[in-house]
Amino acid sequence: MLMEVKNLTASYGNIEVLHGVDFNIERGEIVTLIGANGAGKTSILMSLARLVRPEAPVVSGGDILYDGKSILKTEPHTLVQNHLLALVPEGRHIFGNLTVEENLKIAAYPHHNKSDRAVIESEIRGMVYELFPRLTERRKQRGELLSGGEQQMLAVGRALMTGAAFIMLDEPSMGLAPKLMHEMFRALRQLNQEKNITILVVEQNAKVALEFAGRGYVLKTGEIIAGGTSEELIANPGVKKAYLGG
Numbered sequence: 620m621l622m623e624v625k626n627l628t629a630s631y632g633n634i635e636v637l638h639g640v641d642f643n644i645e646r647g648e649i650v651t652l653i654g655a656n657g658a659g660k661t662s663i664l665m666s667l668a669r670l671v672r673p674e675a676p677v678v679s680g681g682d683i684l685y686d687g688k689s690i691l692k693t694e695p696h697t698l699v700q701n702h703l704l705a706l707v708p709e710g711r712h713i714f715g716n717l718t719v720e721e722n723l724k725i726a727a728y729p730h731h732n733k734s735d736r737a738v739i740e741s742e743i744r745g746m747v748y749e750l751f752p753r754l755t756e757r758r759k760q761r762g763e764l765l766s767g768g769e770q771q772m773l774a775v776g777r778a779l780m781t782g783a784a785f786i787m788l789d790e791p792s793m794g795l796a797p798k799l800m801h802e803m804f805r806a807l808r809q810l811n812q813e814k815n816i817t818i819l820v821v822e823q824n825a826k827v828a829l830e831f832a833g834r835g836y837v838l839k840t841g842e843i844i845a846g847g848t849s850e851e852l853i854a855n856p857g858v859k860k861a862y863l864g865g
């Protein structure tokens with residue numbers, strides 16, 4: 620198992636928002652976590668990435684195992700430097716005043732020597748521009764001038780430049796027109812198939828997420844209330860009614 624989340628609880632101050640969450644992800648899988656606004660999706664991703672920030676919850680119980688070992692005491696930069704995981708956060712968090720190419724280079728630095736220019740540039744071409752040809756055309760453009768879809772592609776590109784084996788995405792479809800959303804999911808599936816990158820995607824858009832993922836879990840007010848293959852969840856009357864518009 621690549622990732623095992625066991626009885627995870629997490630809180631903001633003294634308010635617990637994850638109440639004993641259990642789920643797992645095998646290497647090479649695409650798994651989705653669906654749930655309404657406020658269900659705790661972002662809190663789970665921030666807990667898994669071990670983020671220690673004012674906006675991140677504090678894990679107060681349970682365990683998170685990566686390749687069978689607890690990462691509860693691992694620093695977030697260690698997870699990134701060792702290529703274990705990368706988070707594509709909600710709202711993208713790219714550097715608006717830097718160009719597309721500068722954004723990608725910065726993401727590569729933690730595990731490259733800054734003077735390895737040729738290596739970094741070839742990785743940008745091979746890993747990001749090949750997947751998102753649109754970004755090649757925009758490579759000298761400042762981040763803030765990109766469309767929402769292009770910014771989302773750049774955010775995924777930054778995660779790829781870390782060389783992570785496991786990528787977590789927080790609502791990648793948010794704000795994207797259907798065409799760009801499908802392009803994004805197509806690219807993610809290609810990454811999964813060709814590079815064996817394991818993917819966890821959290822989404823409010825359950826229909827899109829279940830079409831994309833092989834397996835999923837349903838999160839409601841900090842608890843997992845259902846899980847199964849995407850086909851099983853799509854056929855589940857409760858899931859259908861609450862998350863798929865009947």
Ligand SMILES: Nc1ncnc2c1ncn2[C@@H]1O[C@H](COP(=O)(O)OP(=O)(O)O)[C@@H](O)[C@H]1O
Pocket residue numbers: 631636654655656657658659660661662663673674675
């Ligand atoms: N920084 C924060 N401080 C306090 N409560 C928060 C914070 N962020 C989120 N919450 C609360 O935690 C719960 C889960 O939120 P979140 O993980 O953002 O859900 P989702 O991503 O599914 O919309 C919600 O009740 C939300 O109001």
Ligand SMILES: [Mg+2]
Pocket residue numbers: 660661662709789
């Ligand atoms: Mg969220």
